[in-house]
């Protein structure tokens with residue numbers, strides 16, 4: 216399915232994480248800080264789990280967890296393209312931080328291909344009082360209802376793919392208008408100094424892999440928690 220719809224979480228909390236880019240140890244620390252409970256809570260990802268950072272090869276393990284739900288980012292798409300058509304597309308992935316994939320053994324690479332190829336392009340979450348959407352970059356034409364119908368029919372256009380995975384206008388210009396058909400949409404893709412809300416679109420990529428921060432946002436109380444990724448000298452104080 217190109218869109219995955221999640222029922223309301225009546226037991227625990229739902230958190231959304233910005234672009235991880237292989238920074239899974241930071242993510243583990245954040246989950247400890249918020250006392251994430253895998254039996255009741257859910258973690259949603261805006262995509263770009265892989266490339267550039269230290270632990271991209273762990274994406275498959277994370278995606279196998281029943282409480283973890285991610286959309287496909289442009290980096291997952293580049294990785295998939297590189298695996299499916301190395302002659303045409305591997306070079307671009309290598310240039311964009313994809314060396315880890317070329318270094319995997321065949322069995323690991325097949326497992327990775329399977330995990331990434333199942334990622335939907337959008338998540339839709341039912342919450343008390345509304346509906347929340349998650350995509351990697353942006354929603355075509357600010358129209359969630361039309362997007363969801365196209366994804367359900369497995370029929371997005373080339374332009375839809377482009378906007379979903381690559382668009383930066385809204386994040387760079389700080390406008391773009393309200394997305395109709397959802398109460399709140401969460402995206403990543405374009406690093407921001409901190410989580411920022413433009414219209415009803417929350418931007419959660421805070422540049423963890425560029426020495427910025429990794430950010431979590433709670434859909435139940437709108438608490439935002441972030442952790443700097445660059446303080447190597449503090450690593451020995453890691454929570455256990």
Ligand SMILES: [Mn+2]
Pocket residue numbers: 263288289290351380403404405
């Ligand atoms: Mn991206």
